[in-house]
Amino acid sequence: MSSKSINIFIFLLFLLRLASSDRTSDCSNRWIYIRPLPSRFNFDLLSNCSAYPLFDDFCSYLPNHGLGPKTHNHSLSWYRTDPILLEQFFHRRILEYPCLTQDPTLANAIYLPYYTALDALKYLYGPEVNSSNQHGLELYNFLRKDVPHIWDRHAGHDHFLVISRPAWDFSQPFTNDPPVWGTSFLELAEFYNVTSLIPEGRAWGWQEQAVPYPTSYHPSNSVVLGSWLKRVRNSRRNSLMLFAGGGGVAATPNIRRSIRNECEGYFSKVCEIVDCSNGICEHDPIKYIKPMLQANFCLQPPGDTPTRRSTFDGILAGCIPVFFEEQSAKSQYDWHLPQHIYDEFSVFIPKEDVVFKGLKIVDVLMSMPKYKVRRMREKVIELMPRIIYRRHDSTLPMKNIKDAVDIAIEGTLHRIQSRLKSVSVQ
Structure with a gap:
């Protein structure tokens, strides 16, 4: 046109x-x-x-x-x-x-x-x-x-x-x-x-x-959105945590390298990596949405800049975000994700504790009571409509x-x- x-x-x-x-x-x-x-x-x-x-x-x-x-x-x-x-x-x-x-x-x-x-x-x-x-x-x-x-x-x-x-x-x-x-x-x-x-x-x-x-999700009406919310809520979460992204292969210590090193020491049921290097996931949501639907926590480390699209992909899948610095989300999206409720839907682990002090991410996440994880996921699902861009010209x-x-x-x-x-x- x-x-x-x-x-x-x-x-x-x-x-x-x-x-x-x-x-x-x-x-x-x-x-x-x-x-x-x-x-x-x-x-x-x-x-x-x-x-x-x-x-x-x-x-x-x-x-x-x-x-x-x-x-x-x-x-x-x-x-x-x-x-x-x-x-x-x-x-x-x-x-x-x-x-x-x-x-x-x-x-x-x-x-x-x-x-x-x-x-x-x-x-x-x-x-x-x-x-x-x-x-x-x-x-x-x-x-x-x-x-x-x-x-x-x-x-x-x-x-x-x-x-x-x-x-x-x-x-x-x-x-x-x-x-x-x-x-x-x-x-x-x-x-x-x-x-x-x-x-x-x-x-x-x-x-x-x-x-x-x-x-990549743009529902055209409330019925379609309701159907997705139901699928997210009923999805079986078989793995503890997931990282979808690239990087972490350089010799210099950084949070992505620490995540990869830690995940490689566990079975996929504990930690799964979806390799999205070179932008291969950007236009193909099936590569990461399905694994996110099966994970309890989605790791959201900073990269070249503090924020990342994957944060919102994870929320869309009902996967509880784990942040490693406040600029990744808390100090950014206060209109859509109010700052005072971050503890209700996300986990914060300082990247310095992981990279330089030997703190294991899996230990932090596994120590969380199941009732708290369920409550956090419900909050993620509640917030989900706020972070999606619905399709224009909705039929309903x-x-x-x-x-x-x-x-x-x-x-x-x-x-x-x-x-x-x-x-x-x-």
């Missing part, structure tokens, strides 16, 4: 949603205006899906508005989802939001449908690698010149966007000469007031709020069930409201 056809489809869907929003009972303090952007900032970037061989070709994962192709023809909810397309399917989902307005002066928040991570590819892997400090300036210039009062009203404090790669990829200091890895998008003073919804934020990032990595409403997009929008509105209040009193 061409970018022009996509734009026509989006416009028609937008009008339909506006008509339905007129019947919404209460949209006070919830109005969102979708800022129209030229297609070069979003849909045109999808047509470059094979332009950066060093990154990989993601063309085959564009179907279903970025959810990807179904894992098999008769699948009701499983897709081969590529995380970098979170920007695309979040955009599609927000078009269904019931409180959209065409008047930006009435909006409580302004959504920028800018595919930030896709636009970054030309700086990370393409010909503009030496100009990575320019990432985002073209968008800023457009916002200031095209209907400038929308931006000027609150200097961007009421704007938000979605970024589908970790913040570290957009945090290159301007002082780096020559440039190293990443762009400087999040370092731009021009966008400092804009809320960025991102899979992994920095501990000190003013503008970032972490949202869950997308899994999810009723009172809030998914990752619903919670992200709700959190963003509260965040912007708080920001505007603090700015107004200064």
